[in-house]
Amino acid sequence: MFATPAYAQAAGGAGGAFASFVPLILIFAIMYFLLIRPQQKKVKEHQKMVEALRRGDQVVTAGGLLGKVVKVDEGEATVELAEGVKVRVIKSTIAQVRSKTEPADA
Structure with a gap:
């Protein structure tokens, strides 16, 4: 009638651990392409302007x-x-x- 604790813990498996990291990886990728990469491009353009x-x-x-x-x-x-x-x-x-x-x- 009741599931034992060991049996309930085994239900997630290794696939569940990877699936929990997928949103974190997606958030990092979105942040990179929307924030970090454009900022790096802007810094390079400013450095070229200052050098010229x-x-x-x-x-x-x-x-x-x-x-x-x-x-x-x-x-x-x-x-x-x-x-x-x-x-x-x-x-x-x-x-x-x-x-x-x-x-x-x-």
């Missing part, structure tokens, strides 16, 4: 300041906000390049 930064570019910093790049060093750039007002910013804090200058012909 050159003198004369009109930029927007992460703080919302608009200016013109005067000098580009290894990890930082000097941006002129107004005539005679220059600030040094870390290159990775440049959020957008509004207008690019053409490279000088050699």
